[in-house]
Amino acid sequence: MSSKIDGIAVLAVVLIAAVFAGEYFTYGHDTDRSASVSWDTGSVSYSVDSSGSDEYRAVLFDNGGYTPVDTLYIYADGTYDRYYSQACELSDGAEPLYMEGDYYVEQVRESLKIRGFDDVCIIDGEGLEDLLRTTMPSPSGIGVMVISYAVPGSVYSGGPDCLLVNWINNGGSLYWLSSEIGRFYTDGLGLHRAEGDCTAYFFGTSVPVDCSDGDSLSYITGKTVNTGFTEALCLKNSTTEFGIDISGLSGIQLGFGEEGYASISMVSVGAGMICVFAGGFDIDQLDDIGQVIASKLTCGSTFIELQRGKVTRDSVGGTFSFSASDPYLFIYTGGVYANFGACFHA
Amino acid sequence: MPESPYFVKIRRYAGSIRHPLATVLAAGLAIHLLVMLLAMVYDSDYWAVVIRNINAGEGLYGMEGYYYTPVWGYMLGLVSAFQNACLSLGDSAVRVFEAIYFEASGHQTTATVTSVVFNYCTKVPLLMCDAVLAYLTYVLVYDMRRDRGKATLAFALVFLCPVIIGSTGIIGMPDTMAAMFMMFSLILLLRNRPFFAGMCFAMAALTKFFPVFLFFPMLAYLFSRNRGDLRAGCMQAAVAAAGAVAVAVAIFLPQILEGDLSASFQFITDRAGTSPVSDIFARLVGYTRIAAYLLVILASILAARFIYRSDREGLDRSLLKGSMVIMALCLLYPPATQYIVVLVPLLAYYIAAEDGVCMRSWWLLAIGAFIVFTVSLSTHLLPLAVHTGIVDLGSLMHFFDLWNAGPGVLTIWNITFVIGSVIQYSGIAVLLLTVYGADLKKVLEGRRTGIGF
Numbered sequence: 001m002s003s004k005i006d007g008i009a010v011l012a013v014v015l016i017a018a019v020f021a022g023e024y025f026t027y028g029h030d031t032d033r034s035a036s037v038s039w040d041t042g043s044v045s046y047s048v049d050s051s052g053s054d055e056y057r058a059v060l061f062d063n064g065g066y067t068p069v070d071t072l073y074i075y076a077d078g079t080y081d082r083y084y085s086q087a088c089e090l091s092d093g094a095e096p097l098y099m100e101g102d103y104y105v106e107q108v109r110e111s112l113k114i115r116g117f118d119d120v121c122i123i124d125g126e127g128l129e130d131l132l133r134t135t136m137p138s139p140s141g142i143g144v145m146v147i148s149y150a151v152p153g154s155v156y157s158g159g160p161d162c163l164l165v166n167w168i169n170n171g172g173s174l175y176w177l178s179s180e181i182g183r184f185y186t187d188g189l190g191l192h193r194a195e196g197d198c199t200a201y202f203f204g205t206s207v208p209v210d211c212s213d214g215d216s217l218s219y220i221t222g223k224t225v226n227t228g229f230t231e232a233l234c235l236k237n238s239t240t241e242f243g244i245d246i247s248g249l250s251g252i253q254l255g256f257g258e259e260g261y262a263s264i265s266m267v268s269v270g271a272g273m274i275c276v277f278a279g280g281f282d283i284d285q286l287d288d289i290g291q292v293i294a295s296k297l298t299c300g301s302t303f304i305e306l307q308r309g310k311v312t313r314d315s316v317g318g319t320f321s322f323s324a325s326d327p328y329l330f331i332y333t334g335g336v337y338a339n340f341g342a343c344f345h346a
Numbered sequence: 347m348p349e350s351p352y353f354v355k356i357r358r359y360a361g362s363i364r365h366p367l368a369t370v371l372a373a374g375l376a377i378h379l380l381v382m383l384l385a386m387v388y389d390s391d392y393w394a395v396v397i398r399n400i401n402a403g404e405g406l407y408g409m410e411g412y413y414y415t416p417v418w419g420y421m422l423g424l425v426s427a428f429q430n431a432c433l434s435l436g437d438s439a440v441r442v443f444e445a446i447y448f449e450a451s452g453h454q455t456t457a458t459v460t461s462v463v464f465n466y467c468t469k470v471p472l473l474m475c476d477a478v479l480a481y482l483t484y485v486l487v488y489d490m491r492r493d494r495g496k497a498t499l500a501f502a503l504v505f506l507c508p509v510i511i512g513s514t515g516i517i518g519m520p521d522t523m524a525a526m527f528m529m530f531s532l533i534l535l536l537r538n539r540p541f542f543a544g545m546c547f548a549m550a551a552l553t554k555f556f557p558v559f560l561f562f563p564m565l566a567y568l569f570s571r572n573r574g575d576l577r578a579g580c581m582q583a584a585v586a587a588a589g590a591v592a593v594a595v596a597i598f599l600p601q602i603l604e605g606d607l608s609a610s611f612q613f614i615t616d617r618a619g620t621s622p623v624s625d626i627f628a629r630l631v632g633y634t635r636i637a638a639y640l641l642v643i644l645a646s647i648l649a650a651r652f653i654y655r656s657d658r659e660g661l662d663r664s665l666l667k668g669s670m671v672i673m674a675l676c677l678l679y680p681p682a683t684q685y686i687v688v689l690v691p692l693l694a695y696y697i698a699a700e701d702g703v704c705m706r707s708w709w710l711l712a713i714g715a716f717i718v719f720t721v722s723l724s725t726h727l728l729p730l731a732v733h734t735g736i737v738d739l740g741s742l743m744h745f746f747d748l749w750n751a752g753p754g755v756l757t758i759w760n761i762t763f764v765i766g767s768v769i770q771y772s773g774i775a776v777l778l779l780t781v782y783g784a785d786l787k788k789v790l791e792g793r794r795t796g797i798g799f
Contacts, residue, residue, distance in 0.1 A: 006534075006537060006539060006542075008482070008485060008530065008533055008534060008537070009534060009537075009539055009542045011478070011530075012527075012530045012534065012542055012545070012546050013542070013545075015478070015526075015527075015530075016545060016546070016549060016593065018421075018424065019417055019420050019421065019424075019549065019597075020420075020596060021424055022419075022420030022421050022422070022423040022424035022425075022427075023416070023420045023423065023596075023597070023599075023600070024423075025400075025420075025423040025424055025426065025427035026400050026405055026406060026416075026419060026420050026422075026423030026426075026600070027405050027423075027600040029427065030403055031401055031403075031430055051430070052401065052429070052430030052431075053429050053430050053433050053434050053435055055435075055436045055437045107409060107410050110404060110408055110409045111409065114402040114403070114404065114409075217449075217450045217451075217452055218450065220446060220447065220449050220450040221446070221447075222443045222444060222445070222446030222447055222457070223443075224443060234441065236441055236458065238446045238449070238457075256443075256446070282410075283395060283410050283411060286409075286410060310434055310436050312434040313430075313431075334398055334401070334402075334438075335437040335438065335439070335440075336437070336438075336439050336440065336441055336458055337394050337395060337397070337398035337401075337438055337439065338398070339398050339401040339402040340402065
C-alpha cells in the first residue's frame, strides 16, 4: 500500500510545519509599536508607528491639576481562599466575587505592562503596612490596589481613623475591586466584618454601594456614563455590581452605569482618590483597569478630544489644539483589544 | 463586451473538470463561505483576545484568554502574522452598547462583536482543514475499497455535513483540526508509517482532547500487525512514540522554557468542577464527566483487546470500526455540537465502506446540529448587522427577545436547543445500536455473544 513518497505523509508534514510556523509567530516574532509626541503652546503633535496592522486612538484630556498614579502597589491577599467562604456568609447583600489567588494580581500587572505602565509592585499585608507608613508624608502619585474583599487589620480595622484612610486623605490613591469597599478586615484572629456604614469611613460620608442580593447578571447595563471617555478608551465592563453612587461627591464615573451606579467611579477624598471598579474578575474588567490606570486618569479628568485612524506597517500622526492647563495624551492601539499604550504629559 | 481570452481559457478549463469531487468541493466551499458570514461572537471574541495577547508579546498564556493546549493558539498566531503582514483591518471588533443586555440573558454570548473580515481570517484555516479532512476520508475509503464512488460519497458526507459546516463556519472551533490529524494518524498507521502516524496523533490529541482515547486501539493495531514478532512490534511502537514525543516537545517548548506548562491544561481543571466556588451541581457535572471518560478509557482498552485478536484480513477494518465506536462513546457524555466533528469522518467511512444503514445516524446528527446552530441565530447575525448593515440590529434585538420570551425556562431558545440536542444525542445512540444491535439482542435473549469492536 505504501509508495516511496507518500503524498499523505507529505501533506501531514506540511500542515504540522504550518503549526510550527504559527508557534514561531506566537513566541518568536514581535510587532514593533511606538508613539511619540511634541508639545507646543496650545497644541500637541503625535506620531504612532506600527510594523503590523493596527487601529490607533489618541485621547486628549485634562487632569485639572490632580496628580495621577505613576507607581502602583497591588495588595495580594494570602488569606483570600482561607476566608472567602466566611466572607460570603457574613455578607448582607451580594457576595464578594471570586478570583483565583495570585493569578489575577499577575494579570493586572500584565494588563498594565502592555499599555506602557511598568511601575507595578506586588505586596503582602506587611508590605502594605510598611508602604503606607513610609509614604504617609507624601503619598501623591502612589496607588494601592486591593484585589480582595478584605484588607489587613493593621491598616484598616473598621473605622475612619486608620492608616489606610489617613494615607488616602494625605494624597494616596486607592483602587478597590469587586467587593463592598471596607466591609472586611483580617488579623491574627481571622476575618472580621466592619460594622456600620463602612463607606463613610473611606469617603467621609455615606455612599450607596450596588450590592443588593441579586443575580450577577442583573447588574449588567448597556447605558454608558461619561460617553466621551468610555468610547475613547473602549471601556468594556458593563456591570455595576459593587459599584458606587457618587452623587454629591467630587469625582467622575466611567464605563457603564444605571441609577447613579457605574462600572468605574473615581472620587476625590481629601488630597487623594478612591477608584472603585465594579463587576467580577474577568477580561473586560482587566482591560478597563489597564486603560484607566495606564492612561493616568484621575478623579479630576475631563475629556477633550479623540483622534483615531489606521496605522499599517507605517507611521502616522496628527495634531491637537487645546486650551487645557494640565493636558495628557494617551495613545494606544488595538481598540477594544488594546495591545500597546503610551501616556504623555505636557 | 468581448471576453478576455484568458477568461475564456479558464472557463473552458473549469468546464472540462468532470471529477465528481469537484462538484461536491465547489458546492461545499460555497456553503461554507456563505455560512462563515455568521459567527458565534462569544468564541470569536475570545479568538480576538488571544490574537491581541500574541500581538502584545504575551504569547498564549501570559494574559487571560486562552484555555486550551497550544496548537490552535499557534494557528491564531499564524493568522495574526498574516493580518499584520498583509491586511489593514482596523478594529477587530466593536462593543455594541445596544446589545449588551444580551449578556444578561445567561447565554454564552457577548456584545463585543468581531468584524466579518476578522471572522473569515480565523475561519479560513479551519475551512482548509475541513477540505483536507474530507479528502482524507476519501483516501481512506478508496484505500480500503478501491471504489471512487464510495470514496466520493464519504467526501460529501464529511464536507457537506452540517456538524462540520457549523463547527467551522459559525463557531470557529478547531475540532476539525483535531479530526484531521486523527485521520492522518489512522491512515498513516494503516500505511505502515508509524513515525508520521505518531506525529499526527500527538497533533490531534494536543488540538482537542478526544483522539487521545485512540491510544490503546492504535497500539494494539501495531502489535497485532506484527504478531509473532514482538521485537518488530516494539520497534514500531517506539518509532511512533518518538514521532509523538518529538511533536509534543516542539509544541510545548515555549511553555516548558517559560515554566507555565500547567496553563496549557487548564481546560481539564475548568471542566472538572474543582474551583473553590463550584457549587454542588458544577462539581457533580465535573465528576460525572471524569467518570464518563474513565469508562471510555476502559472501553478503549476492550477495543484494543478485540483489535489485537482480529485476523490479519480484518485488522484494518477492526481498527477503524473500533475508532469510530470509541469516538461515539466519548460523546455519550452529552456533547457540544462541535465535539461531534471527530466522529463524522469515521462515520462517513463506515457508511461508505461498511454499512450504509448508519446513514440514519448521519441524518440525525446533521438535523440535530442544524437545529442547535439555528437556536442562537439572532446572535450569530450580529457581525453582519454591526459591520455591514445588511441585517437591521433592531430586528435582531427583537428576534433575540422573541426567542427568549416565555414562562421561566420555557423559551423558544431553550426548547429548540433541547430538541436539537436530543436529536443529536439520538444520532450517537442510534449509531451504537446499529453497530451493536444484533449483539445486544442476543444478550437480552440470554444467548452468549462476542461483542467486538
